[in-house]
Amino acid sequence: MKVRRELLGEHPLFAQITAPSTDADAYLPIHPGALAFYNGTQQSFMDEYGNYIYLAPMVLGGIASFLAAAWKFLGIGQPEIREGPLDSLYALARRIRGVNTETELSSIEEEIDNILKAEGGDESAVDASTLNVVAHRLENLIHDRRAILATRAAVASVA
Structure with a gap:
Protein backbone atom coordinates (compact mmCIF):
# COMPACT_ATOMS: atom_id res chain seq x y z
CA MET A 1 0.00 0.00 0.00
CA GLY A 40 -2.24 -0.12 13.50
CA THR A 41 -2.87 -2.39 16.49
CA GLN A 42 -0.29 -5.00 15.57
CA GLN A 43 1.76 -6.04 18.61
CA SER A 44 5.44 -6.85 18.55
CA PHE A 45 6.93 -9.89 20.28
CA MET A 46 7.88 -7.84 23.34
CA ASP A 47 4.44 -6.23 23.52
CA GLU A 48 2.81 -9.63 23.52
CA TYR A 49 5.20 -11.63 25.74
CA GLY A 50 7.14 -8.93 27.62
CA ASN A 51 5.19 -9.33 30.85
CA TYR A 52 5.89 -13.06 30.90
CA ILE A 53 9.57 -12.52 30.15
CA TYR A 54 10.00 -10.05 33.01
CA LEU A 55 7.65 -11.55 35.59
CA ALA A 56 8.49 -15.26 35.18
CA PRO A 57 12.06 -14.97 36.58
CA MET A 58 10.80 -12.91 39.53
CA VAL A 59 8.07 -15.41 40.36
CA LEU A 60 10.40 -18.39 39.91
CA GLY A 61 13.05 -16.68 42.05
CA GLY A 62 10.49 -16.08 44.80
CA ILE A 63 9.38 -19.71 44.68
CA ALA A 64 13.00 -20.90 44.76
CA SER A 65 13.73 -18.65 47.77
CA PHE A 66 10.68 -19.97 49.60
CA LEU A 67 11.65 -23.59 48.87
CA ALA A 68 15.23 -22.96 49.99
CA ALA A 69 14.01 -21.42 53.26
CA ALA A 70 11.66 -24.36 53.85
CA TRP A 71 14.47 -26.80 53.04
CA LYS A 72 16.77 -25.07 55.53
CA PHE A 73 14.03 -24.84 58.18
CA LEU A 74 13.16 -28.52 57.91
CA GLY A 75 16.84 -29.51 57.98
CA ILE A 76 16.58 -31.86 55.04
CA GLY A 77 19.90 -33.17 53.78
CA GLN A 78 22.04 -31.49 56.42
CA PRO A 79 25.11 -33.45 57.38
CA GLU A 80 25.36 -34.74 60.89
CA ILE A 81 27.29 -32.42 63.12
CA ARG A 82 30.54 -34.09 63.91
CA GLU A 83 31.71 -33.60 67.44
CA GLY A 84 35.07 -31.88 67.51
CA PRO A 85 38.02 -32.93 69.63
CA LEU A 86 37.44 -30.17 72.17
CA ASP A 87 33.87 -31.33 72.77
CA SER A 88 35.08 -34.89 73.28
CA LEU A 89 37.80 -33.76 75.66
CA TYR A 90 35.41 -31.59 77.70
CA ALA A 91 33.00 -34.53 78.00
CA LEU A 92 35.87 -36.62 79.37
CA ALA A 93 36.40 -34.07 82.15
CA ARG A 94 32.89 -34.79 83.42
CA ARG A 95 33.54 -38.53 83.28
CA ILE A 96 36.82 -38.19 85.18
CA ARG A 97 35.04 -36.54 88.10
CA GLY A 98 32.68 -39.53 88.42
CA VAL A 99 35.24 -42.35 88.04
CA ASN A 100 35.51 -44.85 90.90
CA THR A 101 38.28 -47.21 89.73
CA GLU A 102 41.83 -47.00 88.45
CA THR A 103 40.98 -49.02 85.31
CA GLU A 104 38.39 -46.44 84.27
CA LEU A 105 41.02 -43.71 84.60
CA SER A 106 43.41 -45.75 82.43
CA SER A 107 40.75 -46.19 79.74
CA ILE A 108 40.04 -42.44 79.79
CA GLU A 109 43.76 -41.73 79.36
CA GLU A 110 43.74 -44.01 76.28
CA GLU A 111 40.72 -42.15 74.90
CA ILE A 112 42.56 -38.84 75.35
CA ASP A 113 45.57 -40.24 73.51
CA ASN A 114 43.34 -41.49 70.67
CA ILE A 115 41.58 -38.14 70.35
CA LEU A 116 44.88 -36.27 70.21
CA LYS A 117 46.29 -38.74 67.64
CA ALA A 118 43.21 -38.40 65.42
CA GLU A 119 43.35 -34.62 65.66
CA GLY A 120 47.03 -34.47 64.70
CA GLY A 121 46.27 -35.00 61.00
CA ASP A 122 43.62 -32.29 60.79
CA GLU A 123 45.53 -29.03 61.23
CA SER A 124 42.64 -26.73 60.36
CA ALA A 125 40.18 -27.85 63.06
CA VAL A 126 41.78 -26.73 66.35
CA ASP A 127 45.19 -25.21 67.03
CA ALA A 128 47.74 -27.28 68.90
CA SER A 129 48.08 -24.93 71.86
CA THR A 130 44.38 -25.22 72.68
CA LEU A 131 44.56 -29.00 72.56
CA ASN A 132 47.65 -28.98 74.76
CA VAL A 133 45.95 -26.80 77.38
CA VAL A 134 42.88 -29.04 77.46
CA ALA A 135 44.99 -32.21 77.60
CA HIS A 136 47.07 -30.78 80.44
CA ARG A 137 43.91 -29.92 82.37
CA LEU A 138 42.60 -33.44 81.90
CA GLU A 139 45.89 -34.91 83.07
CA ASN A 140 45.64 -32.79 86.23
CA LEU A 141 42.08 -33.99 86.79
CA ILE A 142 43.18 -37.60 86.36
CA HIS A 143 46.07 -37.08 88.79
CA ASP A 144 43.72 -35.48 91.36
CA ARG A 145 41.18 -38.28 90.93
CA ARG A 146 43.89 -40.90 91.41
CA ALA A 147 44.90 -39.20 94.63
CA ILE A 148 41.28 -39.20 95.83
CA LEU A 149 40.89 -42.89 94.93
CA ALA A 150 44.16 -43.75 96.70
CA THR A 151 42.99 -41.88 99.82
CA ARG A 152 39.68 -43.73 99.76
CA ALA A 153 41.47 -47.06 99.35
CA ALA A 154 43.77 -46.24 102.27
CA VAL A 155 40.83 -45.24 104.48
CA ALA A 156 38.92 -48.39 103.51
CA SER A 157 41.91 -50.67 104.26
CA VAL A 158 42.39 -49.07 107.68
CA ALA A 159 38.74 -49.45 108.61
Whole structure:
Protein backbone atom coordinates (compact mmCIF):
# COMPACT_ATOMS: atom_id res chain seq x y z
CA MET A 1 0.00 0.00 0.00
CA LYS A 2 2.93 2.38 0.63
CA VAL A 3 4.55 1.81 -2.76
CA ARG A 4 1.23 2.18 -4.63
CA ARG A 5 1.60 5.96 -5.04
CA GLU A 6 5.06 5.66 -6.52
CA LEU A 7 3.99 2.99 -8.99
CA LEU A 8 0.70 4.73 -9.92
CA GLY A 9 2.40 6.92 -12.54
CA GLU A 10 3.94 3.95 -14.33
CA HIS A 11 1.00 1.60 -13.97
CA PRO A 12 -2.42 3.31 -13.82
CA LEU A 13 -4.04 -0.03 -13.06
CA PHE A 14 -2.72 0.24 -9.44
CA ALA A 15 -5.22 3.08 -8.86
CA GLN A 16 -7.90 0.44 -8.37
CA ILE A 17 -6.01 -1.14 -5.45
CA THR A 18 -7.51 -0.09 -2.15
CA ALA A 19 -7.33 -1.31 1.40
CA PRO A 20 -9.78 -4.09 2.14
CA SER A 21 -12.88 -3.45 4.15
CA THR A 22 -12.23 -3.87 7.85
CA ASP A 23 -15.89 -4.13 8.75
CA ALA A 24 -16.99 -7.25 10.56
CA ASP A 25 -19.86 -7.79 8.09
CA ALA A 26 -17.75 -7.42 4.89
CA TYR A 27 -18.44 -9.72 1.94
CA LEU A 28 -14.92 -11.16 2.18
CA PRO A 29 -13.73 -11.18 5.81
CA ILE A 30 -10.21 -9.94 6.36
CA HIS A 31 -7.57 -12.02 8.09
CA PRO A 32 -7.11 -11.01 11.79
CA GLY A 33 -3.39 -10.33 11.25
CA ALA A 34 -4.10 -8.09 8.26
CA LEU A 35 -6.83 -6.32 10.28
CA ALA A 36 -4.30 -5.59 13.06
CA PHE A 37 -1.84 -4.27 10.46
CA TYR A 38 -4.38 -1.94 8.80
CA ASN A 39 -5.74 -0.68 12.11
CA GLY A 40 -2.24 -0.12 13.50
CA THR A 41 -2.87 -2.39 16.49
CA GLN A 42 -0.29 -5.00 15.57
CA GLN A 43 1.76 -6.04 18.61
CA SER A 44 5.44 -6.85 18.55
CA PHE A 45 6.93 -9.89 20.28
CA MET A 46 7.88 -7.84 23.34
CA ASP A 47 4.44 -6.23 23.52
CA GLU A 48 2.81 -9.63 23.52
CA TYR A 49 5.20 -11.63 25.74
CA GLY A 50 7.14 -8.93 27.62
CA ASN A 51 5.19 -9.33 30.85
CA TYR A 52 5.89 -13.06 30.90
CA ILE A 53 9.57 -12.52 30.15
CA TYR A 54 10.00 -10.05 33.01
CA LEU A 55 7.65 -11.55 35.59
CA ALA A 56 8.49 -15.26 35.18
CA PRO A 57 12.06 -14.97 36.58
CA MET A 58 10.80 -12.91 39.53
CA VAL A 59 8.07 -15.41 40.36
CA LEU A 60 10.40 -18.39 39.91
CA GLY A 61 13.05 -16.68 42.05
CA GLY A 62 10.49 -16.08 44.80
CA ILE A 63 9.38 -19.71 44.68
CA ALA A 64 13.00 -20.90 44.76
CA SER A 65 13.73 -18.65 47.77
CA PHE A 66 10.68 -19.97 49.60
CA LEU A 67 11.65 -23.59 48.87
CA ALA A 68 15.23 -22.96 49.99
CA ALA A 69 14.01 -21.42 53.26
CA ALA A 70 11.66 -24.36 53.85
CA TRP A 71 14.47 -26.80 53.04
CA LYS A 72 16.77 -25.07 55.53
CA PHE A 73 14.03 -24.84 58.18
CA LEU A 74 13.16 -28.52 57.91
CA GLY A 75 16.84 -29.51 57.98
CA ILE A 76 16.58 -31.86 55.04
CA GLY A 77 19.90 -33.17 53.78
CA GLN A 78 22.04 -31.49 56.42
CA PRO A 79 25.11 -33.45 57.38
CA GLU A 80 25.36 -34.74 60.89
CA ILE A 81 27.29 -32.42 63.12
CA ARG A 82 30.54 -34.09 63.91
CA GLU A 83 31.71 -33.60 67.44
CA GLY A 84 35.07 -31.88 67.51
CA PRO A 85 38.02 -32.93 69.63
CA LEU A 86 37.44 -30.17 72.17
CA ASP A 87 33.87 -31.33 72.77
CA SER A 88 35.08 -34.89 73.28
CA LEU A 89 37.80 -33.76 75.66
CA TYR A 90 35.41 -31.59 77.70
CA ALA A 91 33.00 -34.53 78.00
CA LEU A 92 35.87 -36.62 79.37
CA ALA A 93 36.40 -34.07 82.15
CA ARG A 94 32.89 -34.79 83.42
CA ARG A 95 33.54 -38.53 83.28
CA ILE A 96 36.82 -38.19 85.18
CA ARG A 97 35.04 -36.54 88.10
CA GLY A 98 32.68 -39.53 88.42
CA VAL A 99 35.24 -42.35 88.04
CA ASN A 100 35.51 -44.85 90.90
CA THR A 101 38.28 -47.21 89.73
CA GLU A 102 41.83 -47.00 88.45
CA THR A 103 40.98 -49.02 85.31
CA GLU A 104 38.39 -46.44 84.27
CA LEU A 105 41.02 -43.71 84.60
CA SER A 106 43.41 -45.75 82.43
CA SER A 107 40.75 -46.19 79.74
CA ILE A 108 40.04 -42.44 79.79
CA GLU A 109 43.76 -41.73 79.36
CA GLU A 110 43.74 -44.01 76.28
CA GLU A 111 40.72 -42.15 74.90
CA ILE A 112 42.56 -38.84 75.35
CA ASP A 113 45.57 -40.24 73.51
CA ASN A 114 43.34 -41.49 70.67
CA ILE A 115 41.58 -38.14 70.35
CA LEU A 116 44.88 -36.27 70.21
CA LYS A 117 46.29 -38.74 67.64
CA ALA A 118 43.21 -38.40 65.42
CA GLU A 119 43.35 -34.62 65.66
CA GLY A 120 47.03 -34.47 64.70
CA GLY A 121 46.27 -35.00 61.00
CA ASP A 122 43.62 -32.29 60.79
CA GLU A 123 45.53 -29.03 61.23
CA SER A 124 42.64 -26.73 60.36
CA ALA A 125 40.18 -27.85 63.06
CA VAL A 126 41.78 -26.73 66.35
CA ASP A 127 45.19 -25.21 67.03
CA ALA A 128 47.74 -27.28 68.90
CA SER A 129 48.08 -24.93 71.86
CA THR A 130 44.38 -25.22 72.68
CA LEU A 131 44.56 -29.00 72.56
CA ASN A 132 47.65 -28.98 74.76
CA VAL A 133 45.95 -26.80 77.38
CA VAL A 134 42.88 -29.04 77.46
CA ALA A 135 44.99 -32.21 77.60
CA HIS A 136 47.07 -30.78 80.44
CA ARG A 137 43.91 -29.92 82.37
CA LEU A 138 42.60 -33.44 81.90
CA GLU A 139 45.89 -34.91 83.07
CA ASN A 140 45.64 -32.79 86.23
CA LEU A 141 42.08 -33.99 86.79
CA ILE A 142 43.18 -37.60 86.36
CA HIS A 143 46.07 -37.08 88.79
CA ASP A 144 43.72 -35.48 91.36
CA ARG A 145 41.18 -38.28 90.93
CA ARG A 146 43.89 -40.90 91.41
CA ALA A 147 44.90 -39.20 94.63
CA ILE A 148 41.28 -39.20 95.83
CA LEU A 149 40.89 -42.89 94.93
CA ALA A 150 44.16 -43.75 96.70
CA THR A 151 42.99 -41.88 99.82
CA ARG A 152 39.68 -43.73 99.76
CA ALA A 153 41.47 -47.06 99.35
CA ALA A 154 43.77 -46.24 102.27
CA VAL A 155 40.83 -45.24 104.48
CA ALA A 156 38.92 -48.39 103.51
CA SER A 157 41.91 -50.67 104.26
CA VAL A 158 42.39 -49.07 107.68
CA ALA A 159 38.74 -49.45 108.61
